[in-house]
Amino acid sequence: MWIVRRGAFYLLVAAIVVIAVFPFYYAIIxxxxxxxxxxxxxxxxxxxxxxxxxxxxxxxxxxxxxxxSLFVSAAVVVISLFLGVTAAYALARIRFRGRSLLLVTILxxxxxxxxxxxxxxxxxxxxxxxxxxxxxxxxxxxxxxxPFTVWVLTTFVRDLPTEIEEAAxxxxxxxxxxxxxxxxxxxxxxxxxxxxxxFIGAWNEFLFALTFTSNNExxxxxxxxxxxxxxxxxxxxxxxxxxxxxxxxxPLVILVLVFQRRIVPGLTAGGVKG
Amino acid sequence: MAxxxxxxxxxxxxxxxxxxxxxxxxxxxxFLAPMLIVLAAxxxxxxxxxxxxxxxxxxxxxxxxxxWVGFANYFSVLKMPSGRVVxxxxxxxxxxxxxxxxxVRFAVISVTCxxxxxxIVALVxxxxxxxxxxxxxxxxxPWAIPTIVSAKMWQWMLNDQFxxxxxxxxxxxxxxxxxxxxxxxxxxMIAVLIVDIWKTTPFMALLILAALQxxxxxxxxxxxxxxxxxxxxxxxVTLPLIRPALMVAVIFRGLDAFRIFDLIYVLTPNNLQTKxxxxxxxxxxxxxxxxxxxxxxxxxxxxxxxxxxxxFMWVGRVKLGGGR
Numbered sequence: 001m002w003i004v005r006r007g008a009f010y011l012l013v014a015a016i017v018v019i020a021v022f023p024f025y026y027a028i029i030x031x032x033x034x035x036x037x038x039x040x041x042x043x044x045x046x047x048x049x050x051x052x053x054x055x056x057x058x059x060x061x062x063x064x065x066x067x068x069s070l071f072v073s074a075a076v077v078v079i080s081l082f083l084g085v086t087a088a089y090a091l092a093r094i095r096f097r098g099r100s101l102l103l104v105t106i107l108x109x110x111x112x113x114x115x116x117x118x119x120x121x122x123x124x125x126x127x128x129x130x131x132x133x134x135x136x137x138x139x140x141x142x143x144x145x146x147p148f149t150v151w152v153l154t155t156f157v158r159d160l161p162t163e164i165e166e167a168a169x170x171x172x173x174x175x176x177x178x179x180x181x182x183x184x185x186x187x188x189x190x191x192x193x194x195x196x197x198x199f200i201g202a203w204n205e206f207l208f209a210l211t212f213t214s215n216n217e218x219x220x221x222x223x224x225x226x227x228x229x230x231x232x233x234x235x236x237x238x239x240x241x242x243x244x245x246x247x248x249x250x251p252l253v254i255l256v257l258v259f260q261r262r263i264v265p266g267l268t269a270g271g272v273k274g
Numbered sequence: 275m276a277x278x279x280x281x282x283x284x285x286x287x288x289x290x291x292x293x294x295x296x297x298x299x300x301x302x303x304x305f306l307a308p309m310l311i312v313l314a315a316x317x318x319x320x321x322x323x324x325x326x327x328x329x330x331x332x333x334x335x336x337x338x339x340x341x342w343v344g345f346a347n348y349f350s351v352l353k354m355p356s357g358r359v360v361x362x363x364x365x366x367x368x369x370x371x372x373x374x375x376x377x378v379r380f381a382v383i384s385v386t387c388x389x390x391x392x393x394i395v396a397l398v399x400x401x402x403x404x405x406x407x408x409x410x411x412x413x414x415x416p417w418a419i420p421t422i423v424s425a426k427m428w429q430w431m432l433n434d435q436f437x438x439x440x441x442x443x444x445x446x447x448x449x450x451x452x453x454x455x456x457x458x459x460x461x462x463m464i465a466v467l468i469v470d471i472w473k474t475t476p477f478m479a480l481l482i483l484a485a486l487q488x489x490x491x492x493x494x495x496x497x498x499x500x501x502x503x504x505x506x507x508x509x510x511v512t513l514p515l516i517r518p519a520l521m522v523a524v525i526f527r528g529l530d531a532f533r534i535f536d537l538i539y540v541l542t543p544n545n546l547q548t549k550x551x552x553x554x555x556x557x558x559x560x561x562x563x564x565x566x567x568x569x570x571x572x573x574x575x576x577x578x579x580x581x582x583x584x585x586f587m588w589v590g591r592v593k594l595g596g597g598r
Contacts, residue, residue, distance in 0.1 A: 094298045
């Protein structure tokens with residue numbers, strides 16, 4: 001009886017692992033195939049050809065798209081952390097009128113459907129002359145990174161002991177000094193969590209990137225992959241799409257696995273979906 | 275949202291410190307200003323403009339040349355010369371209502387499945403066994419993969435001619451002919467659901483796992499000593515204890531599911547059976563040159579989601595209060 005139960009349990013565990021990992025594994029196998037081998041279903045890697053990867057990096061704009069994604073995501077992380085830290089200090093440590101209303105408002109922005117702002121953002125971005133530039137993306141991504149950055153950081157700052165700040169006030173430190181010299185050094189873990197989540201969010205974003213850029217050179221990776229197509233409608237280059245998919249996913253998977261202990265608490269606090 | 279309301283205050287100001295407090299309140303607004311300005315620019319103002327565009331006849335080609343048309347995008351009555359009366363607008367557009375129905379169906383089924391499967395995965399991860407770390411890492415993989423990439427990976431696996439899923443099902447004898455999963459009207463929504471459930475169950479599992487780990491072990495020990503079987507322990511002890519966290523997770527996921535765009539847009543393009551409200555709105559805005567009509571649809575989507583948010587928060591809070 002015990003053995004049956006244990007066996008059933010491990011069968012369930014095995015099923016979870018296989019289902020979770022198989023699509024990624026299959027994408028890797030496919031990306032290593034070339035020519036007609038693609039049209040034969042294989043469960044194990046039989047061929048090993050890097051030709052799809054060579055094509056991804058030499059034909060078309062994919063390397064440029066990778067750099068675009070990297071630039072946009074890094075800029076989004078830096079800007080939202082900067083805005084988030086100063087705001088979190090004020091929201092967590094300073095008592096002023098309208099604070100709870102403000103927190104609720106910020107939180108409600110994270111519930112906005114992106115479509116509700118798409119038309120207005122499009123007009124604004126065109127008026128600012130940002131259309132078809134990476135700055136349009138950096139700007140618009142603030143709508144989803146700022147609310148949870150502010151929220152998570154506020155929760156974190158609130159839980160820091162008040163004594164350290166009081167000591168700094170007695171020493172005559174200004175709020176700016178308190179933020180940069182007292183709090184910032186203590187906020188490492190929270191900054192890593194929120195920074196990572198903001199990075200992943202910006203790296204994966206599709207709707208704004210699709211709408212606010214119009215040529216291949218300005219696109220980010222998700223849009224580039226979605227729009228990758230062959231010479232005709234019936235000739236989808238699956239090998240190349242899978243190679244590109246693997247390239248954008250591997251860094252993320254590594255990042256998430258390395259920092260999993262940091263990401264999970266952030267998820268619970270911010271309720272962010274990838 | 276997880277812990278609604280941050281209610282900690284700094285020490286109550288005494289007479290001698292009020293000067294300092296005023297100064298701090300001033301600096302608070304200074305520190306908040308950049309963040310608030312950015313949020314107003316990316317969220318507040320665009321939302322207003324979207325709502326406004328919904329009341330005009332703006333077109334993508336020339337946004338400036340627009341006129342106020344009132345509720346015409348939502349509902350209008352046209353009297354034909356022949357005397358026939360024609361109703362027009364979103365509220366009588368069958369394609370819009372189809373999109374609403376698709377979205378609701380998708381949200382309800384996906385969130386239900388993800389909650390049940392997420393609970394099972396969380397219970398597995400919460401028990402002690404060899405290799406738990408590997409399983410935990412493995413379920414993070416679907417979450418880490420960008421939505422567009424997972425849509426493409428699955429599109430390939432679901433391919434009618436060369437897809438591995440048809441191959442597996444044929445080998446197992448579950449189907450007799452190959453199925454065009456993403457193109458068939460009957461299976462397109464199933465394909466979308468499969469991919470979404472695969473991708474999002476880990477997120478639910480992690481939220482539920484966090485709640486499970488807060489339960490002290492003794493509670494389960496006591497229940498077992500009292501002779502409860504594992505099934506009873508789950509329904510009578512574990513579930514009530516994790517219900518508040520479960521509610522929060524379901525609300526988050528539910529609201530998220532109502533906004534779905536990426537997966538459907540890429541996995542099943544131009545498919546009336548899966549078109550969600552977001553896809554409908556964007557199509558009209560940028561592909562059909564019906565900018566104003568799309569804005570009106572976006573506004574309706576916002577109203578629907580706003581009402582749902584308020585409803586969920588209200589229900590959630592009542593349950594949270596009653597559960598303690």
